[in-house]
Amino acid sequence: MAIEAELTTLTAAQTAKAIAVGDVSAVDVTRAHLDRIAQTDVHVRAFLHVAADQALAAARAVDGRRADGQPLGPLAGVPLALKDVFTTADMPTTCGSAILAGWQPPYDATITTRLRRAGVVILGKTNMDEFAMGSSTENSAFGPSHNPWDLSRVPGGSSGGSAAAVAAYQAPLGIGTDTGGSIRQPAAVCGLVGVKPTYGGSSRYGLVAFASSLDTPGPLARTVLDAALLHEVMSGHDPCDSTSLDSPVPPVVAAATHADVAGLRIGVVTELSGDGYSPGVLARFGEAVDLLESLGAKIAEVSCPHFGYALPAYYLIAPSECSSNLARFDAMRYGLRVGDDGSHSAEEVMSLTREAGFGAEVKRRIMLGTYALSSGYYDAYYGKAQQVRTLIIRDFAAAFDQVDVLISPTTPTTAFGIGERADDPMAMYLADLCTIPCNLAGNAAISVPCGLAPEDGLPVGLQIMAPVLADDRMYRVGAAVEAALDARRGHPLLTEAKGLAQAGNAGGEAGR
Amino acid sequence: MSITRDEVAHLAHLSRLALADDELDHLAGQLDVIISAVARVQEVAAAGIPPTTHAADLVNVFRDDVVVAPLGAEAALAQAPAAEQGRFRVPRILTEE
Numbered sequence: 001m002a003i004e005a006e007l008t009t010l011t012a013a014q015t016a017k018a019i020a021v022g023d024v025s026a027v028d029v030t031r032a033h034l035d036r037i038a039q040t041d042v043h044v045r046a047f048l049h050v051a052a053d054q055a056l057a058a059a060r061a062v063d064g065r066r067a068d069g070q071p072l073g074p075l076a077g078v079p080l081a082l083k084d085v086f087t088t089a090d091m092p093t094t095c096g097s098a099i100l101a102g103w104q105p106p107y108d109a110t111i112t113t114r115l116r117r118a119g120v121v122i123l124g125k126t127n128m129d130e131f132a133m134g135s136s137t138e139n140s141a142f143g144p145s146h147n148p149w150d151l152s153r154v155p156g157g158s159s160g161g162s163a164a165a166v167a168a169y170q171a172p173l174g175i176g177t178d179t180g181g182s183i184r185q186p187a188a189v190c191g192l193v194g195v196k197p198t199y200g201g202s203s204r205y206g207l208v209a210f211a212s213s214l215d216t217p218g219p220l221a222r223t224v225l226d227a228a229l230l231h232e233v234m235s236g237h238d239p240c241d242s243t244s245l246d247s248p249v250p251p252v253v254a255a256a257t258h259a260d261v262a263g264l265r266i267g268v269v270t271e272l273s274g275d276g277y278s279p280g281v282l283a284r285f286g287e288a289v290d291l292l293e294s295l296g297a298k299i300a301e302v303s304c305p306h307f308g309y310a311l312p313a314y315y316l317i318a319p320s321e322c323s324s325n326l327a328r329f330d331a332m333r334y335g336l337r338v339g340d341d342g343s344h345s346a347e348e349v350m351s352l353t354r355e356a357g358f359g360a361e362v363k364r365r366i367m368l369g370t371y372a373l374s375s376g377y378y379d380a381y382y383g384k385a386q387q388v389r390t391l392i393i394r395d396f397a398a399a400f401d402q403v404d405v406l407i408s409p410t411t412p413t414t415a416f417g418i419g420e421r422a423d424d425p426m427a428m429y430l431a432d433l434c435t436i437p438c439n440l441a442g443n444a445a446i447s448v449p450c451g452l453a454p455e456d457g458l459p460v461g462l463q464i465m466a467p468v469l470a471d472d473r474m475y476r477v478g479a480a481v482e483a484a485l486d487a488r489r490g491h492p493l494l495t496e497a498k499g500l501a502q503a504g505n506a507g508g509e510a511g512r
Numbered sequence: 513m514s515i516t517r518d519e520v521a522h523l524a525h526l527s528r529l530a531l532a533d534d535e536l537d538h539l540a541g542q543l544d545v546i547i548s549a550v551a552r553v554q555e556v557a558a559a560g561i562p563p564t565t566h567a568a569d570l571v572n573v574f575r576d577d578v579v580v581a582p583l584g585a586e587a588a589l590a591q592a593p594a595a596e597q598g599r600f601r602v603p604r605i606l607t608e609e
Contacts, residue, residue, distance in 0.1 A: 239575040316550050346603040354530070370526050386564055393564060
């Protein structure tokens with residue numbers, strides 16, 4: 001038991017190495033994490049489905065390959081928490097929606113396939129805001145997940161289940177999707193590393209679509225190196241996704257081990273600061289800027305004048321695409337069907353099913369998108385938003401002429417309380433204020449922890465943004481910040497999370 | 513007021529959402545606030561700025577036309593709300609009028 005508890009605190013890199021050299025079996029590692037889930041998920045509620053049998057079978061296969069002397073990949077045997085938006089042929093896929101409750105897809109997403117081939121052990125499917133629309137997991141039809149730092153707070157969203165699982169030591173790795181910040185924002189508020197790769201760098205095949213021009217799968221982890229290892233395993237060209245980039249995966253693992261920013265030009269975005277940002281977030285961000293300067297980076301302030309229009313443009317573009325994508329939920333081929341009693345037409349059944357199966361936020365966005373795309377309003381709303389998208393891309397291009405990477409806080413505030421913004425959509429949307437510009441422009445961004453806000457003792461994230469296909473650059477900066485802060489603190493930040501210990505969790509504190 | 517309750521009811525129909533009356537009232541207020549907020553895009557998007565539909569600069573993506581096994585009727589129908597004689601069974605699509 002003592003050894004098992006210790007296994008859950010290892011990094012993914014350490015776990016893979018321990019399995020490869022035979023210090024521990026993949027089955028023991030998987031068992032330790034399944035035990036941890038059994039002990040803690042009653043408080044965290046990160047998982048919608050735990051696939052213990054499939055996970056143990058995958059782990060046994062890795063142990064078998066090792067016994068046969070076959071080569072193992074860099075993450076073979078490492079457990080992972082998969083967001084419930086990726087199709088899995090052997091586990092349900094619900095997207096946090098009642099309309100897909102219990103749906104068992106007939107095929108695996110490309111990312112699911114790549115994880116299996118790499119010997120990564122998928123522990124189960126994690127909770128999320130319904131169809132990835134939200135910043136808190138409160139829009140899940142199956143109830144919210146809880147932040148392991150403070151169980152009364154949200155873990156962020158929409159990939160909040162994966163973030164909560166990694167922060168609660170239920171898995172060293174998680175996968176989320178980032179359409180407007182849905183990986184970086186939960187990473188920031190849970191004290192984790194979260195990455196939105198360059199758009200097209202990670203496959204969308206088998207990902208239930210929300211906003212197809214923005215949706216980007218990416219890793220969540222407790223260290224920058226772990227995120228990089230997963231980034232390389234899950235990424236690369238996929239002929240099944242017509243927007244997948246046929247380019248080499250940027251060398252992110254090499255960058256994560258090259259934690260050096262000497263001479264690097266780093267731009268602080270003027271517009272991502274000021275009103276609406278909590279003092280603790282700004283204080284920690286300011287310290288991170290000073291730290292990078294002390295490490296030899298050249299800091300400059302850079303203005304991106306149209307970033308203030310990114311949020312309104314996003315809340316036209318994403319709902320527009322969502323209203324089109326979610327039209328597939330028509331109650332005919334899969335999912336829920338309501339009112340099929342002989343008295344209703346197909347169209348009535350469709351409307352009754354969507355009314356019963358979709359939650360409030362999904363309905364809001366479908367209607368907003370329908371409005372923005374309807375004749376008479378298209379030019380004034382969707383058309384204008386597309387023009388703003390061009391202006392944002394131009395802002396980035398001009399900024400990256402002056403500096404190598406841009407930085408900002410990841411979120412304006414730390415984790416908010418469950419229920420606090422639940423029926424105030426505009427307040428909820430503000431959680432993605434700093435993360436949306438990169439989704440609109442398609443470039444890469446990472447969030448790394450940069451300390452705790454003094455006012456509430458909750459984690460603050462530093463966002464590092466890099467040009468398209470220069471993902472490696474932000475890993476280099478993230479690794480430098482992580483190494484310097486860990487050295488100064490003497491331990492990883494996450495060991496200070498006390499939410500589970502205070503809940504009287506039998507597994508005890510998960511610190512190292 | 514940028515959007516009326518009647519317009520919201522029309523949107524609900526276009527969206528194929530059989531909203532209840534109280535839901536319609538609640539959503540009308542919220543959509544009005546959201547639409548007023550997002551209308552800010554009109555402040556900066558001047559004529560002559562080309563629209564961006566997509567972040568990835570890809571044109572005419574092709575792949576080899578390789579034959580792969582299809583899903584098969586059984587797998588395709590396995591999760592259907594209703595199936596009959598190897599097909600999806602759907603409610604009537606025509607009215608009797």
